[in-house]
Amino acid sequence: MKRRFDPLILLWIVLAAALTFLVVNPLLRLIITSLEAADTGAWTLANYVSAYGRPRYLQALYNSLMLGGAVTVLCLVFALPIAWAVSRTDMPGKGAIRLLVLGAFITPPYLGAIGWILLAGPNAGWLNRAWMGLTGATEGLFDIYSFAGLTFIIAIYSFPYLFIFTSSALDVVSSEMEDAANILGAGTIRTMARITLPMVLPAIIGGAIVTFLETIALFGSPALIAIPARFNVVTTQLLQFFSPPVRTEVAAAFAIPLLLITVLLFALQRRLISRKGFVAVTGKGGERRLIELGPWRWVMLGYAFLVLSMSVLLPYAALSQAALSRAWGRGWRLDNLTLHNFSYLLFEHATAGRSVLNSFVYAFSAACLAIFLSLAIAYIVARRLLPFAGVLGFLAMAPFVVPGIVLAIAFYAAYAPPPLALYGTGLILILAFTTRFLPIGFANASAAIRGINPEMEEAVRILGGGRLLAVRRVLAPLMKRSMIGAWLLVFIPATRELSTAMFLYGPNTRTMSVMLMDLSEEGNFENLAALGFMLLAATIVIVGVGSRLVGGDFMMRRDRS
Amino acid sequence: MSKLSLHGLGKTFGRSVAVADVDLALAPGEFVSLLGPSGCGKTTTLRMIAGFMKPTAGRIAMNGGTISDPSDMVPPEKRGMSMIFQSYAIWPNMTVGENVAFGLKLRKLPTAEVKRRLDKILAVVRLDHLVDRYPAELSGGQQQRVALARAIVIEPEVLLLDEPLSNLDASLREEMRSEIRRLHDEFRITTVYVTHDQSEAMVTSDRIVVMNHGRIEQVADPVSLYNRPRTRFVAGFIGRTNFLDGRLQGDTLVFPGFTVPAARVPDAAALPAEVSFSLRPHDVHLHRAPPAGDHAAWRLPGRVVERAFLGEHWDYVVQPDGSSLRLRTTTAPRDVHEAGAPVTIEIDPTRLVAVTGSAE
Numbered sequence: 077m078k079r080r081f082d083p084l085i086l087l088w089i090v091l092a093a094a095l096t097f098l099v100v101n102p103l104l105r106l107i108i109t110s111l112e113a114a115d116t117g118a119w120t121l122a123n124y125v126s127a128y129g130r131p132r133y134l135q136a137l138y139n140s141l142m143l144g145g146a147v148t149v150l151c152l153v154f155a156l157p158i159a160w161a162v163s164r165t166d167m168p169g170k171g172a173i174r175l176l177v178l179g180a181f182i183t184p185p186y187l188g189a190i191g192w193i194l195l196a197g198p199n200a201g202w203l204n205r206a207w208m209g210l211t212g213a214t215e216g217l218f219d220i221y222s223f224a225g226l227t228f229i230i231a232i233y234s235f236p237y238l239f240i241f242t243s244s245a246l247d248v249v250s251s252e253m254e255d256a257a258n259i260l261g262a263g264t265i266r267t268m269a270r271i272t273l274p275m276v277l278p279a280i281i282g283g284a285i286v287t288f289l290e291t292i293a294l295f296g297s298p299a300l301i302a303i304p305a306r307f308n309v310v311t312t313q314l315l316q317f318f319s320p321p322v323r324t325e326v327a328a329a330f331a332i333p334l335l336l337i338t339v340l341l342f343a344l345q346r347r348l349i350s351r352k353g354f355v356a357v358t359g360k361g362g363e364r365r366l367i368e369l370g371p372w373r374w375v376m377l378g379y380a381f382l383v384l385s386m387s388v389l390l391p392y393a394a395l396s397q398a399a400l401s402r403a404w405g406r407g408w409r410l411d412n413l414t415l416h417n418f419s420y421l422l423f424e425h426a427t428a429g430r431s432v433l434n435s436f437v438y439a440f441s442a443a444c445l446a447i448f449l450s451l452a453i454a455y456i457v458a459r460r461l462l463p464f465a466g467v468l469g470f471l472a473m474a475p476f477v478v479p480g481i482v483l484a485i486a487f488y489a490a491y492a493p494p495p496l497a498l499y500g501t502g503l504i505l506i507l508a509f510t511t512r513f514l515p516i517g518f519a520n521a522s523a524a525i526r527g528i529n530p531e532m533e534e535a536v537r538i539l540g541g542g543r544l545l546a547v548r549r550v551l552a553p554l555m556k557r558s559m560i561g562a563w564l565l566v567f568i569p570a571t572r573e574l575s576t577a578m579f580l581y582g583p584n585t586r587t588m589s590v591m592l593m594d595l596s597e598e599g600n601f602e603n604l605a606a607l608g609f610m611l612l613a614a615t616i617v618i619v620g621v622g623s624r625l626v627g628g629d630f631m632m633r634r635d636r637s
Numbered sequence: 638m639s640k641l642s643l644h645g646l647g648k649t650f651g652r653s654v655a656v657a658d659v660d661l662a663l664a665p666g667e668f669v670s671l672l673g674p675s676g677c678g679k680t681t682t683l684r685m686i687a688g689f690m691k692p693t694a695g696r697i698a699m700n701g702g703t704i705s706d707p708s709d710m711v712p713p714e715k716r717g718m719s720m721i722f723q724s725y726a727i728w729p730n731m732t733v734g735e736n737v738a739f740g741l742k743l744r745k746l747p748t749a750e751v752k753r754r755l756d757k758i759l760a761v762v763r764l765d766h767l768v769d770r771y772p773a774e775l776s777g778g779q780q781q782r783v784a785l786a787r788a789i790v791i792e793p794e795v796l797l798l799d800e801p802l803s804n805l806d807a808s809l810r811e812e813m814r815s816e817i818r819r820l821h822d823e824f825r826i827t828t829v830y831v832t833h834d835q836s837e838a839m840v841t842s843d844r845i846v847v848m849n850h851g852r853i854e855q856v857a858d859p860v861s862l863y864n865r866p867r868t869r870f871v872a873g874f875i876g877r878t879n880f881l882d883g884r885l886q887g888d889t890l891v892f893p894g895f896t897v898p899a900a901r902v903p904d905a906a907a908l909p910a911e912v913s914f915s916l917r918p919h920d921v922h923l924h925r926a927p928p929a930g931d932h933a934a935w936r937l938p939g940r941v942v943e944r945a946f947l948g949e950h951w952d953y954v955v956q957p958d959g960s961s962l963r964l965r966t967t968t969a970p971r972d973v974h975e976a977g978a979p980v981t982i983e984i985d986p987t988r989l990v991a992v993t994g995s996a997e
Contacts, residue, residue, distance in 0.1 A: 252726035258713040259687055259720045260740035260791060270739075274730045 088462050091453055095471040098511040102486035103478070106335075109489040110328035123329035127317075136313040137333065143227060143298075143309055144288040150231035151287045154383045155238035156280070161376040163246035166366045169377050176384035181236035182615050183388065184572040185229070186296025186592060187608040191391025192229045193300065194398055194601060196220040200405060202394060221305040230297050232387035234287050241283030245276040251365045278348050285345045289338050293479030295575035296589070300596055310334055311481050311575065318579055324489055331482045338477045395612075398605035417606035428607060430584070431591040436614075438502060438587065439570035442509035443517075446566045447559060449510070450517030455547070458525040469518070476515035480575035483512055488579055500582025508576045513566040520562035524555045561626040568618060572611060638701055640665040640827040641686070641795050647694030648681050655681045656851045659695070663795075666825040668818075670838035673848035674874070679831045680799060682848070686829060687720055687797050688713040699794060719788035720797040723804070725780050727772045733759075733783050734768040740791040758790040761820070778809045785817070789824055796828045802837060814840045835875050839863075847871045863917075869994040872915035879921070879964050881914045881989070894960025897935050901986040913992050920988035921966035923953065923974060924981040937982045941974050955982055 113120045128134060161167040162174065195201050196218035199208075204216025219225060249272060257267040295311040302312055310330070317327035369376060398404035399417055406412045421428040450472065456462055457469040475483065487508045492499035498507075528551060536546040574589035581590050588611055595604040639662035646659040656678040663669050671679035684690040686697060688710055696706035704711040719740065727736055734755060741751045759765040762782040772780055781801065788796055798817070802810045818841045821828055832838050838845045839859045847854040847862070847870070855867045866872035869880065883892045885908050890899045899905045902914075927936055942963060943954040950967045953974065957964075964982065974980055 250724055250726065252722040252724050253728060255687075255689060255713070256720065256722060256726040256728075256787075257739070258689075259716070259718055259797075260787070261714045261717070261743045262739075263712070263714050266743075271728055275728065277730075 084456070084461055087452060088456065088465075088468075091449065091456070091468055094449060095453075095468060098507060098514070099471050099474050102483070102490040102511070103474075105490035106328050106331070106482070106486035109325050110332055112325060114323070114325045123325045126323075126326050127330040132308070133313060133330070136308040136310055139223075139302075139307055140292045140310040140334075143223070143230070144292040146223075146227040147230045147234055147291040148284050148288045150227060151235040151238050152280075152284065154231060154235040155283070156242060157376065158380045158383065159239045159242035159246060161369075161373075161380060163243040164367050165369050165373060165376065167369060167373045167376045167380070169381075173377075173380045173384065176388050177236050177239055178619070179392075180233055180384065180387040181240075182568065182619055183233055183391075184296070184574070184589070184608075184611065185233040185294060186300060186574060186589070187395070187572075187612065188233050188387065188391050189229045189297040189300045190592070190596065190601070190604060190608060191395045192220050192225075194394040194404065194605075195390055196225065221301055223305070223307065226297060226301040226305070229301065230291055230294060232383070234290055235383070235387075237286050237290065238280070238283035241279045241286070242276060245279030246272075249275050281348055282345050285341050289341060289479070292334065292337070293481060293575065295481055295578060296593070299593060314481055314485070315578070318485075324485070324492075327485050328489060331479075331485050334479055335477070335482050338479060342477050392612075395605045395608055398601050399609040401602055404601055404605070417602045418610070421603055421607055421610075425603075427586055428591055428595075428603075431586040431588050432607075432610065434502065434585060435571050435588040435611075438505050438509060439567050439573075441506045442513065442570045443563050443567040445506070445510045446514050446517040447521070447563050449514060450521040450562070451555075451559065454518055454521035454525050455551075458522060459530065469522070472518040473515050475511050478512075480512055480573065481579070483508060484576045484579035487511075487576075499580070500585060502585050504580050505577060505585055505587070508580055509570045509573055512573065512576055513570055516565050516569075517562050520558060520565065521555075524558040524562075525551075527558075528554055557626050561622065564618065564622040564626070568615060571615065571618075639663055640667070640700065641829070642698045643682070643686070643695065644698070645695035646682065646685065646692050646697060648678075648685060648690065649693050654851050656685070656692075657694075659848075659853055661846060661853070661856065663827055663829070665827055668821050668828045668830065668841060668843045670830045670832060670842040670845045671848055672832055672835060672838045672845050672874075673854075674833055677848040678851035679833075679848050681851075683797055683799055683829060683831045686795070687718060688716050717794040718797060719791055719793040721784045721788050721799065721801045723800045725784040725801075725804075727780055727783050727787075729772050732769050732771055733764060733775070736772070736783055737787045737790055740787065744791065754790055758786045761823070762786045762816075777805055778813065781805060781809075781813055782816070785820065789820060789826065792824070793826060796826045798828065798830045800831055800833070802832075802834070810834075810837070817841050839875075845875075847874060849874075865990055866915055866992055869913055869915070869992045872990065872992050877918055877965060879916045879918065880992075881916060881962065883912055883914065885910050885912060892960070893962050894957055895937055897986070901935070902989055902991075903987055904991070908991060913994075914989040915992050916964070916984065916989055918952075918965045918967045920985055921955070921964050922983040922985075923955065923966060923968060923972065924983060925974070927981045928983070935984045935986060937984070938979065939982045940979050941976050944974065944976050946970070955980060957982055 110123055111119055111121070113122060158173065158177070162170050167173075193201070195203050196216075198204065198219045198221065199216050201216065201218065201220065204218055207213060207217040208215070220229065253271055253275065254267050257271045258264075262270060292310060295315075298309045298312050299315065302309055308316070314327050314330060317323050317330060397408060400414065401412050402414050402416070403412065422432070423429065453468045453472050456465045478486070487504060488499065491497075491504055491507075498504040532550050532554070533543070533546040536550055537543065572589050573587070574593070577587045577590050578593070581587060586594070588607065592604060592607055592611075595607065642662040643659050646656060647654070648656040659678075659682060661669070671682055673679050681690065685692050685705060688705060691707065691710045692705055693707055696703050698704060699716070704716060728739075731739070737758060738751050738755050741754060746754075755768075756765065759768060762785055764779060764782055764786065767775065767779065772783065775783065784801065801817075802813050805813060814837050817830075821841070830838070830841055842859060844856060844858050845862050846856045849870050855862065855871045857865070862871065863875055866875060866878075872878045872880070881892055883890045885891075885899060888899050889896050890902065890912075899908065902908070922934075923941075927938075937957040937960075939955050939957040939960075941953055942956050945952045948970070950970060951972060953966050953968065955964050955966060956962065
């Protein structure tokens with residue numbers, strides 16, 4: 077019999093080409109650039125020598141690692157008690173606490189940092205002024221422009237990762253696991269130490285690793301805090317390599333260790349989880365009961381509320397005050413109220429209005445592209461339709477281990493020079509965002525497809541329908557909800573993405589996030605706060621719509637990654 | 638002195654009564670099952686014995702000392718009991734050996750002793766070759782045996798089992814219930830076993846406690862429970878049966894469509910005016926023609942309504958002529974009657990058991 081031509085092969089070629097363009101080529105260019113002499117193109121290690129030849133460059137790397145460690149420890153202090161209380165105890169107000177954690181989760185860290193500059197800036201910050209007013213001291217209590225300050229403002233927006241990892245793990249530990257230790261003679265404390273904690277430990281370590289990596293890859297908060305405080309971390313150092321004269325090859329060399337650390341730590345996390353069967357072995361009756369805390373439940377609630385006021389309530393209050401003020405330092409007074417900041421930004425400022433539009437257009441396009449690619453790849457991988465489908469899946473997940481700023485340098489190295497010369501176009505931002513968030517889309521799409529029994533499609537085909545009909549009439553309707561969720565999970569971070577945009581924007585392609593950084597350099601906090609306020613309001617509306625469409629907790633589920 | 642005793646034990650959640658007036662005493666080394674449909678209060682009773690739940694009435698005593706009453710309760714970890722859970726609750730982060738040795742190490746036994754007892758129990762449950770495996774790498778039956786070993790190895794005062802076989806498939810279930818009984822015969826640990834499966838209870842238990850709606854219906858050994866059920870619920874729950882609802886008029890029992898002298902029924906003098914009898918299917922016999930000879934038995938003309946051949950036996954449903962009563966019966970494979978064929982239905986009145994309680 078003649079072999080039929082399978083149209084799926086065409087799709088495979090298209091997808092392979094897309095992934096080569098988005099993932100393989102930029103990363104290859106990054107590595108090659110780091111090993112080439114800028115002028116002659118000859119192989120050399122000179123770039124690495126320039127990148128690490130000076131003590132202050134090494135100091136930046138050391139600072140990043142210290143910062144990552146300190147933030148992770150602080151996040152553990154914030155996240156573990158709250159996760160335990162929400163998941164396993166009868167603490168009141170859990171709904172409100174979860175909502176506030178979600179609030180912290182969707183707040184762009186650089187926006188929170190701006191809020192905290194208003195709160196704890198030396199002398200002028202609200203908390204410092206309150207302190208000086210109360211005690212008559214001549215100096216403020218806090219200085220946000222310090223290593224400790226930076227650690228704090230990163231931690232209050234990073235701890236939701238650990239919270240989500242830990243509470244989802246605690247949610248699947250059945251009470252019977254603890255009962256079994258109790259009846260064999262172990263008391264509450266021992267049960268906690270020997271049974272509960274070890275069972276959720278891999279999740280905690282996983283969350284800690286993600287927190288560490290997110291911290292060292294973070295650009296916005298260090299740029300806002302560390303630069304005025306006169307110390308550098310890897311990401312701010314990379315920005316300096318990118319300031320004219322741009323030294324891409326040195327930046328590439330300097331970024332490689334960041335990439336290696338990330339890859340290694342994710343590999344370590346994989347190993348930790350795969351060693352033991354950490355999926356709780358449980359059949360029926362995985363019943364769970366809440367631990368009664370007695371009066372301690374109010375203590376727990378107080379702690380959770382304290383942490384979340386620091387990450388959500390206080391900075392939001394400071395930001396909204398500044399956004400609605402003529403001069404934020406004059407406080408809440410009727411003659412100080414104005415909407416002028418908003419109208420100025422949208423209608424008078426040269427580029428601010430444009431940047432809002434850009435952010436949403438780029439995020440929308442990137443989300444559509446990423447979801448389309450994810451669905452096609454996930455379908456081919458899950459149904460094992462073609463040989464080497466697994467390679468496509470691997471490539472789609474690969475950007476997960478590439479920090480945003482490294483990805484930006486890789487895109488710059490690959491597509492800024494001729495022949496494509498995409499630098500400064502909207503397209504390069506859309507493509508970079510697509511790559512950056514492709515793993516989120518792919519993980520969600522695979523989970524959704526794996527959740528659908530192939531027999532559903534086979535039933536269509538045995539009745540005479542083709543594969544396309546099966547996809548259109550059965551698969552698509554079944555996956556609609558989860559795909560809307562996945563689209564939002566790409567769209568939301570893409571609207572505020574900073575580290576990738578920072579190295580790729582041009583004069584006409586500023587995004588809101590880049591605009592925020594520009595305004596902060598001008599020191600115009602009223603306009604800055606108003607722009608941040610718009611970004612937040614848009615995010616809250618989108619998350620709200622998403623929750624209605626796809627189910628309340630779609631932002632905080634942990635069946636991806 | 639009994640090992641474990643429950644006295645007027647009760648538990649209410651708000652207004653709903655989960656368990657009421659449960660009295661029970663277990664002799665040392667006895668194996669007792671709590672049997673009943675879901676929601677009958679058996680698991681609640683077990684959890685009160687374990688100390689995971691405080692009773693709202695009555696008390697629980699072990700070796701003569703009270704361990705639970707509505708005011709106070711010895712916590713589970715101080716009771717010296719052990720328990721096998723429905724989900725097995727095997728800790729996935731520990732190997733088979735670590736799981737099983739957990740209770741021994743808590744008791745601060747010397748390392749050599751821990752090793753000796755671990756090896757011994759793993760050999761008994763045939764898991765000695767899997768000591769370093771993690772639970773996720775085991776089959777369902779092996780996980781079940783880890784749970785058994787972990788519970789037995791500490792030689793508990795009382796062993797509690799909460800529907801331990803409900804997650805296994807049918808053939809494995811049969812194997813494991815014999816295994817549980819075998820381990821009991823070997824270690825003689827006082828055991829309370831909760832199940833909704835009557836055959837599990839029959840195979841494993843010295844005595845069975847049948848529960849319904851939070852109360853004890855009957856406590857008896859398996860044979861008496863089957864042959865002498867006291868309530869309609871017990872007769873229907875343990876095995877299959879026929880119910881005959883009759884009325885006592887003078888010395889005659891009136892059933893739908895036929896009557897019989899009351900004197901032929903056991904304990905006739907004690908019968909109430911409205912009475913229900915349980916009659917097991919194998920106590921109903923079918924004949925092609927009325928047999929000759931002695932007729933201590935009742936003989937009723939009737940016909941076959943339904944039949945099914947199950948290989949090891951026939952299942953017939955027969956109806957006495959002029960009666961609305963439908964009787965189930967089982968016969969040997971060679972006793973063949975066509976559907977609709979006339980038969981003589983023979984009932985041995987000494988096999989009738991008067992039961993109380995209404996039909997549900």
